[in-house]
Amino acid sequence: MTRPNASGSIRPFYADWAGYNRRVAEALGRLSAEDLALVVPAPRDGDIGPWPIWAVAGHTVGARVYWLCHVLGELGAETTPFTDPSGFGWEDELSVVRTADEVAGAYASTWRVVEGCLDRWTPAMLADEVRRGSQVHTRQSLLLRLINHEAYHAGEIGVTLSSNGRAPIDLWPAADWRSDAPRTLREG
Numbered sequence: 253m254t255r256p257n258a259s260g261s262i263r264p265f266y267a268d269w270a271g272y273n274r275r276v277a278e279a280l281g282r283l284s285a286e287d288l289a290l291v292v293p294a295p296r297d298g299d300i301g302p303w304p305i306w307a308v309a310g311h312t313v314g315a316r317v318y319w320l321c322h323v324l325g326e327l328g329a330e331t332t333p334f335t336d337p338s339g340f341g342w343e344d345e346l347s348v349v350r351t352a353d354e355v356a357g358a359y360a361s362t363w364r365v366v367e368g369c370l371d372r373w374t375p376a377m378l379a380d381e382v383r384r385g386s387q388v389h390t391r392q393s394l395l396l397r398l399i400n401h402e403a404y405h406a407g408e409i410g411v412t413l414s415s416n417g418r419a420p421i422d423l424w425p426a427a428d429w430r431s432d433a434p435r436t437l438r439e440g
Contacts, residue, residue: 263370270440281356306350310342312405313362328365
């Protein structure tokens with residue numbers, strides 16, 4: 253087994269994240285307008301009602317841009333649909349219904365921001381701290397926050413789809429994990 257170079261890019265440590273991103277983006281990109289409009293019955297902050305799948309998906313990847321670009325100062329926000337540094341996102345404008353192409357495009361454009369960080373950041377940089385109000389975060393804590401945030405919302409979307417008779421998103425298709433499967437299936 254080859255071990256990642258600890259002084260180089262952190263990408264090898266997060267290699268499978270690209271595969272999860274691809275699988276979610278492809279699954280959402282295949283959904284019909286009716287599927288994307290299904291309401292995810294989960295409580296949101298404040299007096300906000302439940303969101304449709306497209307809004308949950310937009311919120312999910314909008315967080316990448318918020319944390320990486322607007323909090324940490326990474327480049328690339330302008331190449332995504334989420335350019336507002338306040339974090340205002342699709343879920344804040346439910347009257348503008350998003351399409352499967354827009355959702356898949358948001359996954360692709362925000363993934364390029366993530367990829368840039370994974371390529372440029374080194375293990376030593378993961379301990380770098382950033383303050384946000386009274387909070388302090390490290391690059392590592394923000395990456396883990398994003399991964400967990402994405403998994404949580406992919407689960408919400410999957411449960412909503414399956415509860416409505418649709419196929420859920422399969423994050424771990426058996427074919428991708430077979431010993432003879434190309435590594436690129438797992439890693440993006």
